Amino acid sequence: MKVFARVVVAIALASSWQGMAADGPVGSGPIKHVLLLSIDGMHAVDFYNCAHGIVGANEAKPYCPNLSALSRTALNYVNVTSSKPSDSFPGLSALITGGSPRTHGIYYDIAYDRTLAPPTDTTGSGLAGGTCTPNVFPGTTTDNDQGIDYNDQLLNGGAPGAGLTEGGVASINPLFLERNPAKGCEKVYPWNFIRTNTIFGVVHAAGGYTAWIDKRPSYAFVNGPGPFVNLNDLFTPEVASNVVPLPNVKTVEGASCDPIRDTNVNGSVWNTSFENIQCYDAIKVDALLNEIAGKTHTGAPAKTPAVFGMNFQSVYVGQSVIEGTDTGGYLNAAGAPTTELLGEIEYVDTAIGTIVKALRTAGIYDDTLLIVTAKHGMSPIDPTRYLPEGSPVGLGETLTTPATVLGSQLPPLIPFSESPLNSNGVGATEDDVSVIWLEKGVNVTDAVNLLEESGAAIGLGEIFYGPSLAMNFNVGGVGKGEDPRTPDIIVTPNVGVTYVPSSPPSIGDHGGFAHDDNNVVLLVENPRFTAQTVSAGATTAQVAPTIVQALGLDPQSLEAVKIEGTPVLSEVFVQLAK
Numbered sequence: 001m002k003v004f005a006r007v008v009v010a011i012a013l014a015s016s017w018q019g020m021a022a023d024g025p026v027g028s029g030p031i032k033h034v035l036l037l038s039i040d041g042m043h044a045v046d047f048y049n050c051a052h053g054i055v056g057a058n059e060a061k062p063y064c065p066n067l068s069a070l071s072r073t074a075l076n077y078v079n080v081t082s083s084k085p086s087d088s089f090p091g092l093s094a095l096i097t098g099g100s101p102r103t104h105g106i107y108y109d110i111a112y113d114r115t116l117a118p119p120t121d122t123t124g125s126g127l128a129g130g131t132c133t134p135n136v137f138p139g140t141t142t143d144n145d146q147g148i149d150y151n152d153q154l155l156n157g158g159a160p161g162a163g164l165t166e167g168g169v170a171s172i173n174p175l176f177l178e179r180n181p182a183k184g185c186e187k188v189y190p191w192n193f194i195r196t197n198t199i200f201g202v203v204h205a206a207g208g209y210t211a212w213i214d215k216r217p218s219y220a221f222v223n224g225p226g227p228f229v230n231l232n233d234l235f236t237p238e239v240a241s242n243v244v245p246l247p248n249v250k251t252v253e254g255a256s257c258d259p260i261r262d263t264n265v266n267g268s269v270w271n272t273s274f275e276n277i278q279c280y281d282a283i284k285v286d287a288l289l290n291e292i293a294g295k296t297h298t299g300a301p302a303k304t305p306a307v308f309g310m311n312f313q314s315v316y317v318g319q320s321v322i323e324g325t326d327t328g329g330y331l332n333a334a335g336a337p338t339t340e341l342l343g344e345i346e347y348v349d350t351a352i353g354t355i356v357k358a359l360r361t362a363g364i365y366d367d368t369l370l371i372v373t374a375k376h377g378m379s380p381i382d383p384t385r386y387l388p389e390g391s392p393v394g395l396g397e398t399l400t401t402p403a404t405v406l407g408s409q410l411p412p413l414i415p416f417s418e419s420p421l422n423s424n425g426v427g428a429t430e431d432d433v434s435v436i437w438l439e440k441g442v443n444v445t446d447a448v449n450l451l452e453e454s455g456a457a458i459g460l461g462e463i464f465y466g467p468s469l470a471m472n473f474n475v476g477g478v479g480k481g482e483d484p485r486t487p488d489i490i491v492t493p494n495v496g497v498t499y500v501p502s503s504p505p506s507i508g509d510h511g512g513f514a515h516d517d518n519n520v521v522l523l524v525e526n527p528r529f530t531a532q533t534v535s536a537g538a539t540t541a542q543v544a545p546t547i548v549q550a551l552g553l554d555p556q557s558l559e560a561v562k563i564e565g566t567p568v569l570s571e572v573f574v575q576l577a578k
Contacts, residue, residue, distance in 0.1 A: 026208035026306050028552035030576060031526070032367040035292075035359070036095065036309030036547065039348055039521065040088065041316030041378045041510065044078045045335040047071075047521045050345055056336035063346055066353035067523070070370070074525035075571050077534045082376050083541070084472070085433050085490075086510050086517040089144060089221075091375030091540070092214070092311075096198040096222055098544035099560025102473045105195035105485050108429045108511070109218065112418060112437040113178070114139040114477070114484035116188065121175040123147035127417060127426040129175075132185035137478065139440070140178055141417040143426055144190050144218045146240045148176040155241045157217045164244070165237045165283055166298070169228060171217040190221035191228055196559040198224040199307055199547050200231055206553055208306030211291050213284045215239040215313060232305070235287045235297040239313055242268045243276050251278045252285055252351045265323055270313075274326065274340050277317040278347050284310050285351050292358045304364060306551055311375065312351070318344030319378040322505035329507035333382035365527065369550050369572075372523040373540060378508045379432050379516035385496030386507055387459060397457050401499040402436060402491045403428035405454045406447055413442045413450075430499035431511035434458075434491040437476075444488050451491065459497030462513075464490040529575045542569050549573070 027033070049057070050064035051071060062068060083090040083100065089109040090101055097104045110125070118130035118140040125147025130140070150173045151158025157171025169189075177187040200210045201224040211233035212222050223230045243265075246257035255261060257279035265273040270280040287297035288310050296302045318341035321328045328340045337345060352372070359365040380386055391399045406412065407419035407428075418437060420428050429435040438447055448465050451458065469476075469490060476486030492513045493499070500509055510517050520540065545555030546568045556562045 026203060026206045026551050026553065029550070030367060030528070031369045031550040032306070033304060033364055034307045034369045034371065034547045034550055035355075036307070036371045036373075036543070037352070037355070038092070038095070038309070038311040038373060038375050039315050040311050040313060040375050041319045042374045042521045043335065043377045043381070043516065044080060044519050044521050045381070046315070046337075046345065047523070048078075049335050049337070050349070054334065054336045056331050057342050063342060064349040066349045066356065067372070070352070070356070070372070070523055070525045072531050073527050073529045074523045075529065075532050075534055075569070075575065077522040077524070077538045077569070079535055080373070080520055080522040080538045080540060081518045082374065082520045082539075084513050084518065085435060086376040086512060087431070088375045092219070092222065093194065094539070094541040095373065095375065095543045096200065097194070097196050097560040098541050098555070098558045098566040099196055099564050100473070100541065102483070102486070103196055103560040103563050106193070106221075107485060107487065108435060109145045110426055110429050111142045111435070111485065112139065112415070112429070112487070113142050114437070115182065116140050116142065116178045117181050117185065118417075119143070119176050119178055123176040123426065124149060124152045125426040126424055128424075132179040132181055134181050134184050136181050139415065139484075141415070141426055142178050142193070143176070144193060144221065146216050146218070146238055147426065148172050148190075148218055149216070149238055152238055152240055153242045155237050155244060157236075157238045157241075164246075167217060167238070168234045168236055169217060169220045171236070171238070172220070189228070190218045191223035192225050194221050194224060196224070198222055198230070199544050199558070200224065202548055202553060202557045203307045203551060204230040204232070208551065209303040211297070211305040211308035213287055213297065213310035215311060233291065233296050233302065235284065237280070237283060239271050239280060240269050243270055243273070246279055246283060249279060249282055249286065251282045251347070252354050253347060257282060271317050272321060272323065274318060274321065274323060274328070274343065277314050278344075281312050281314050281348075281351065285354065288355065289358050292355070292362050292364070294362065304362065307547060312348050314344040314347050315341070316378060320506045320508045322507055327507060329383055330381050331383070335381050368526070369547070370525045371543060371547070372521060372525070373543065374520035376510045377517045377520050378510050379512060379514045380496040380508060381516045382496070383507060387497045388506075389499050389501045393459065394456055399459055399497065400454075400457050401428065401430050402434040402451050402458050402489070403430055405451060405458060406436065406438070409450070411439075413438055413447050415439055431509040432493065432498045432514070432517065433512035434493075434499055435487045436489040436491065438488045448489060451489070458491065459493040460491065461494040461497070462492045464492070524569060524572055526575070528578070532571065532575075534571055538569060541566050546572055550576070
């Protein structure tokens, strides 16, 4: 009874704090700043192993001292699910809107919309340009990847007159954007592609200073719909650009990035090298340290943001890349990291320590809510399960993809812009998931039957269509009450099956619905907190309303939260109420 009474009191205090906080200005409560860090690809088990040690890595000793130190004053959510699909675009959308694709409208960076028209010119990713006629709705693949950069081979995205690492929204070529026939063929910028507002819009509207750092210019979508005014500071160097020397840049471990650290790589881009990706992440960490110190990311005088953050790429590269004889990923199903992945986890952990030190130096550590999570995981953890496209799967059969099966029919059952057989195109929405939009008039059941007949060849695990799809998303189509972005079919393959060729060499991917794709780290930390492990189920979508409420604002001001009923992480407010 005493325990029950304490729980009731804690909940009452939390409710009281929530009620007061939701009525105040930005930072009216004990939390003045929220720093959101996404370690892309990092699973909950990765944190468990690095904090406790695991046989096969680092002599079985712990190898993330800074994350471990944070956990002593953190809520550690161990049963967290990221977005479905688990691509970076919907993954970040969940974190900043509190919703799912059915509400914010983002299924993937490369997706499809039945009511939009193609861009004027062919994008850098290969999405063909075409025509747009007002009030005529042809449908088109949507490119929100590096393909909309002026030049995705440049770190600044090819922004006219920009410095080596600068560019941001100026890197986006308007001729590479899809157009909206319902609005006079208006160009659809990434921030108007997302349907709902974001934490940055809510905080900025309430007078808060905002900033975000990510891996390419299309991530300007975090601004949310409307004019691009919700982000006071945006830094988005292109991760898929060619590697160049970075004068005056050192990694957080002290290695110089001029000259280029690693010239013996599969390709010349940052995310194919275990060493070069650390230099890429270093320029973003340097930008974040400037923001913590009350400057812009370039170092000009500014304010310390009320809400800000960045993503790390190093761990995901460590999980998925094969570079010559050096193989990333894991040693076994328990998640013991290879030497290469171990090095990337240690690198990001060092960066976390640098960031926390900067928060202390700036005098804002005590009133900052620090959230460490991931947009997505990576699959498979077990290296023996990895099966890329082209692998043998039976007598005379090799693994193919659902889009290839449907695109090979005469006539093809999917739009040509979505077909893997389009050698000049942007390609299908397929990683370790296949997200399929059918050609107009194609019967969904017929397409599903064809895929099920090819079940062995596509490594079929589970297939969603009709009610099983609409239940968690929306009914797809262009009629009344239908959603032009909802796919007709989603195929989730057996664990380890990846619909990506093994060139360039890799050992895994993400996007799917498997546990390895979706279960991610989530630490919510403030020095006033008492360490707590939360085993109850949670989602990364709960991060957004938690951020808004922690800053003293109403989480219901997030449109997706209001529509979907996304709850806050209640344990955070129990801790704050103590």
